[in-house]
Amino acid sequence: xxxxxxxxxxxxxxxxxxxxxxxxxxxxxxxxxxxxxxxxxxxxxxxxxxxxxxxxxxxxxxxxxxxxxxxxxxxxxxxxxxxxxxxxxxxxxxxxxxxxxxxxxxxxxxxxxxxxxxxxxxxxxxxxxxxxxxxxxxxxxxxxxxxxxxxxxxxxxxxxxxxxxxxxxxxxxxxxxxxxxxxxxxxxxxxxxxxxxxxxxxxxxxxxxxxxxxxxxxxxxxxxxxxxxxxxxxxxxxxxxxxxxxxxxxxxxxxxxxxxxxxxxxxxxxxxxxxxxxxxxxxxxxxxxxxxxxxxxxxxxxxxxxxxxxxxxxxxxxxxxxxxxxxxxxxxx
Ligand SMILES: *[C@@H]1O[C@H](CO)[C@@H](O)[C@H](O)[C@H]1NC(C)=O
Ligand SMILES: *[C@@H]1O[C@H](CO)[C@@H](O)[C@H](O)[C@H]1NC(C)=O
Ligand SMILES: *[C@@H]1O[C@H](CO)[C@@H](O)[C@H](O)[C@H]1NC(C)=O
Ligand SMILES: *[C@@H]1O[C@H](CO)[C@@H](O)[C@H](O)[C@H]1NC(C)=O
Numbered sequence: 001x002x003x004x005x006x007x008x009x010x011x012x013x014x015x016x017x018x019x020x021x022x023x024x025x026x027x028x029x030x031x032x033x034x035x036x037x038x039x040x041x042x043x044x045x046x047x048x049x050x051x052x053x054x055x056x057x058x059x060x061x062x063x064x065x066x067x068x069x070x071x072x073x074x075x076x077x078x079x080x081x082x083x084x085x086x087x088x089x090x091x092x093x094x095x096x097x098x099x100x101x102x103x104x105x106x107x108x109x110x111x112x113x114x115x116x117x118x119x120x121x122x123x124x125x126x127x128x129x130x131x132x133x134x135x136x137x138x139x140x141x142x143x144x145x146x147x148x149x150x151x152x153x154x155x156x157x158x159x160x161x162x163x164x165x166x167x168x169x170x171x172x173x174x175x176x177x178x179x180x181x182x183x184x185x186x187x188x189x190x191x192x193x194x195x196x197x198x199x200x201x202x203x204x205x206x207x208x209x210x211x212x213x214x215x216x217x218x219x220x221x222x223x224x225x226x227x228x229x230x231x232x233x234x235x236x237x238x239x240x241x242x243x244x245x246x247x248x249x250x251x252x253x254x255x256x257x258x259x260x261x262x263x264x265x266x267x268x269x270x271x272x273x274x275x276x277x278x279x280x281x282x283x284x285x286x287x288x289x290x291x292x293x294x295x296x297x298x299x300x301x302x303x304x305x306x307x308x309x310x311x312x313x314x315x316x317x318x319x320x321x322x323x324x325x326x327x328x329x330x331x332x333x
Contacts, residue, residue, distance in 0.1 A: 023052030024123035031129040034228035045113035052117035135166040141225040149242040160223030161202040168199035169225035217241040
């Protein structure tokens with residue numbers, strides 16, 4: 001029991017010790033998580049060496065060292081690359097910075113910086129981060145299958161695709177600049193072009209057009225494609241509401257087909273529609289309560305009316321009977 005406690009205390013001491021007594025501190029790297037193929041990539045390794053002296057800074061791609069900076073040597077740098085995949089710009093690289101020129105997609109992966117102090121501490125610390133070299137799509141996202149005119153009740157069904165990139169782009173559909181809810185979407189597996197080492201993505205949009213989607217008879221569909229924080233492109237498609245001609249004088253006969261349209265809703269409420277639909281089930285609850293009270297009121301009115309009718313017919317009835325009765329009485333007399 002005692003031994004165990006001592007052991008725990010020792011472990012605790014050892015884990016906190018380096019912070020207090022050690023010369024090499026705060027080793028961290030700044031490595032871009034995504035870089036365009038062909039661009040330069042600057043990798044930075046920061047550290048506080050304090051009262052120690054630096055022995056070496058080593059950079060690794062995966063498990064292979066590709067650059068070493070040793071201040072006591074002349075020249076201070078060494079490059080280790082068998083293939084010329086990793087092209088270090090030595091004039092722009094030093095004890096903390098490494099500049100890679102014209103990066104190819106093949107070097108995507110883990111990059112690590114190892115800093116070691118000289119005698120007497122020989123402290124060593126290694127920190128890694130991922131860098132992905134991205135092949136951008138050759139063109140904007142492509143919208144297919146969308147017509148330029150739709151009537152209320154039609155189904156809008158189309159695709160947005162972003163072709164030939166690495167990694168595949170993230171696609172998003174927007175209706176009038178509001179991101180569409182997931183129930184309007186269908187995702188497909190990423191298509192892999194093995195020979196080219198590239199990928200394509202496609203996202204299908206599918207929904208029934210209602211008045212809520214049109215603002216002054218127009219609907220704007222947009223698809224955006226993003227790759228990390230280095231690529232963003234979009235494509236748009238403008239749609240016009242196709243109204244039957246009889247509509248000019250008033251309500252369209254088609255309108256009766258859409259029981260979920262509230263007569264009070266006008267196009268100006270359009271923007272709010274998707275948000276409500278997404279976030280708040282309350283308005284429909286309210287509607288439901290309104291409908292119920294309306295229904296009860298109607299019921300009461302109806303009851304009152306039938307009661308009134310009934311008493312009237314009864315009066316008439318009793319009146320006519322009494323008239324007939326009177327006539328008969330007259331005849332009898
Ligand atoms: C570095 O060494 C000096 C004296 O040699 C000492 O006063 C100072 O506190 C040390 N600094 C650190 C950060 O250990
Ligand atoms: C290393 O080089 C960068 C420029 O590439 C420079 O900003 C930085 O101050 C240099 N650092 C050292 C320790 O020489
Ligand atoms: C969208 O693309 C997928 C995958 O290529 C395809 O199966 C689907 O039929 C397309 N949808 C439309 C509406 O074109
Ligand atoms: C796509 O989005 C997801 C979730 O936000 C993110 O984790 C991923 O890195 C993104 N992919 C690209 C290629 O931008």
